[in-house]
Amino acid sequence: MSPYLDVTGLNKRFGGLQALSDCSFKVAQGRITCLVGPNGAGKTTIFNAITGFLTPDTGHVAFRGASLDGLSPQRVVRHGIARTFQNLRLFADLTARDNVVAGMPGHFGEEPLGAIFRPFRTSRALAGKRAAALEVLANVGLADRADALVRNLSYGEQKLLCIARILATSAELLLLDEPTSGLSGAALTEVMALLRRLQAEGKTLLVVEHNTRVVQQIADEVLFLHQGHLMAQGSPAEIIADPKLAEIYFGGAL
Amino acid sequence: MLWLNLLINGLIWGCALGMVAISFSLIFATTRFFHVAPAAVYSLGGYLAWSMMKRGAPEWVALLGAVVACGLVGAAIQKLLYERLDRRGATHLVVLIASLGLAAVMQNAIAGAYTSNVLQFGLPWANRTTSIGGALLTNTQMLTVCFGVLSYLGAMWFAHRTLLGKRIRAVASNPFLAEITRLEPRRVHIAVMAIGSAMVCIPGVLVPLDLGLQPFGGVPMLLTATIAVIAGGVGSISGAFLLALVIAVLQNLSLLVMPGEWSIGITFGIFIIFMLFRPRGLFTG
């Protein structure tokens, strides 16, 4: 049986900088895998390569046995993979609910002809989508903020909304780029609980994460990247105890 | 030898166009905003010179006066309009709309003050011809070539040899670093608008010597120059000037196969081809 997500031999150069160097790993279904490593280690580059935002120089990505090589971001989503961005990229002039509706897969009324000539069907479809969007928002704990403009949401609420928006795509593999950065206290606890709940609902998560506490609490598997190399892979306990990391960090030769 | 005449005409016209292109290149590369207002400054320059001459000023005084006045107008536009918009965090769209508005105000103020009919300078010396290597050139044409080449050389010297020129290029190259090394980008922007506006005034005076003054001639001129700037690579003075020559020559040679009214089509065709194959210009990496 082929692995759920299979990444093999990714290489990417930006000018003189080797951003990714022969990165291969597999992600198992239903697990939370955390990508960790210092800035510039290549974590976001891996996300970009998987989701079609950039083409690696060499290497392949396969999801549930199907190759994703050369697909546009738009097509990758249809295979059931969705991602969030470090800088959120929410639609700030839209309400929380409309952001979620925008994430839902192609539906009636998204074409002008349907919207004009079948107004009642569009209304019904829209009402359905809006109700479904409310459910998604409730799932992340934002039901009471559904009709607030994104620009008026707190940062923590915006981060939750990012997750809600990709949940709406009904993707099964979620790539979350720093879902907890900039959060503390209750907001942090809330996001961690949400990630666990998503796992329980059957989603598979690949998460770029900096916060050790979060990694220890949520990760089933940790991938450690350093300067584009995949240095270690294992359970959080194994990785944290790995003396190799201290050496890389405090002055050992690479 | 029609084609040779057209070629020469193209080169002359290209010199005038090149001055507008250099001016636009300077402004666009530094401020990163697409300004339409220089089109109106171009028209303004000609009318100012015309007015001064009608009041008895010698030709060179009128030209110089118009250049200085246009420079001041450019600085004022930057200070009073664009800088204000910038401080309010206006988007590109807002700046562009304001710029369009300003161009409309200036052009129509000119049309209101001078009528929108074509005015002639009526200078006998301007149309006297000299034969150079078999080709007959009017004094205006020779002046245009001289000023065009001088402007190009002057702009190159200014940008690469003077401190202000280097500072302008520095602001264009990395505005953030300019801010934190006290290069004062806002003041540089004012200087750039002043210099650019002064330069666009020169063809604004020279071209009407031949064709007469009209308030709305600036927009097609600016558009063509913009195309030269983009095709030549934004920020490259040589690229802008060279492409202005090329476009002008092609426009003129196209007269061999189609009537002159369609030259805008030729220009535009060149632009589309560039956008499809080299969207970042000829002289950029």
Place this chain on the structure above:
Amino acid sequence: MDFFATYLALAEIYVLLGLSTNLLVGIVGIFSVSQAAVFGVGAYITAFLLMHSSTPFPLAILVAAGLCILLNILVTLPSLRVSGDYFVVTSFGIQLLGTAVFTNWTKGTGGANGLPGVPAPIILGHEFIEPQEFLLLSSIGMGLGCLCFWLIMRAPFGGLLRAIREDELAVAALGKSVLRAKVSAAALAGAFAGSAGGLYATFLSFIDPSSFDLDASIFLLTMVVVGGARTLAGSVLGPFVLLALPQILALIDIPASFAAALRQLIYGLLLIVFMLFRPQGLLGERL
């Protein structure tokens, strides 16, 4: 009374045109200054069909709208490849090219002298000659336009367009086709502009290039900006306010040649003042 009916009918036609500009510039964020050229194409095609063939009026409008849809898709397509400022240049070029065609293709358009004698619309044997009668047609046109605009903006399609304006990349990351949405929006804007052109030509029975030049594009932009970008109310209000301006100027005794310049100058001034002090216009949203 004729005077007032003429004003209303013209304003209604311009509402249709304003919707076209608002959709592209305000909603999707494609800065087009060539909508007047598309408007012109609609007008000339309708005029041509009515003058040189026995095409019934409704069919002529439909053909004009259809061709304008194709044309607008073509002229908007570069915005997919060329970003921001470069597209503005493209759009200016298209507008100037349009003016060049209207002015120089004398056989088809009558050139600078214009095209007189465009027949009044005939529907079911009834000829709409008087402004009061035509008002009925233009009201229907405007009503349909507004209805379409409202239906689209409340549908998911409207949300998609606004999302594209804010962040194309994020839209693609959600699995949506930016290309398809932009083409659809351009098509709609073309249909609005084309049918507005048809109404305009038959209402005035005379068209010339000056109604479809760069100044006209700026006028369109002014209507949208003053009324308020991004909203239906803004697009409706703008033309009624701005078309009242020449009527007011007509009350003051100034020479006709001067009046045109003054009018255009005031439009420009309005653009500057609104951008400086009220970018959202009278009834619009923040630009």
Place this chain on the structure above:
Amino acid sequence: MLLEISDLSAGYGTKTVISGVSLTLEPGQILALLGHNGAGKTTTLKAVMGLLPARSGTIRFDGNAIGGMSVAGRVGAGIRLLPEGRGIFPDLSVADNIDVVAAQNVSGASPMFRPADIYRLFPVLDERRTTRAGSMSGGQQQMLALGLAILGTPRCLLLDEPSIGLAPNLVERLFQQFHEICKSHGVGAVLVEQNVAAALKIADRVVIMNNGAIVFDGLPEDARQTNVWDYF
């Protein structure tokens, strides 16, 4: 005390990036500011530079509160920032880079670094005076960036990830020179780095940030004893 930040909070829009940040810097001292992406290091530097208003707290330079001072004023006072990845004017030649910055910043009777001093410190820049700065190697670009940052009379250098994209031996050389400059001229420096090993070698003091707050403030040898995971 050269620089004294107390209880500083700052952020963008609805997002508060740093809160309650306090630290001090002595002349000639190199302070390594470490922490993960988004921990608030760059935000701290920007607040000191005046590029971002402080929401609360005070920043003192030479004992004077500088909260109301403009960016240009702070540069004039000797606070210099080397921004991450964009510390040069790429389209200008090396000499033009140095000339434009020197014209605005080298003044007074005895400036610490004149253009000639920069060419002496980095001979490779002297050899490449006419080269377009953006076409040089990463290491040379970073030397030029450092040169631009110290032109005139710097008193407090803020370096944002100067080692990014450089080969390890280059980093070592660059940091040695940087160390030398600070020590011999009594210039204080805040060094934001992800290359922890290299930073620890030259730092006098280490501050680690996590999620917008300081979690460690002490000596480099003590920093080695902390959990690796605090760094990213």
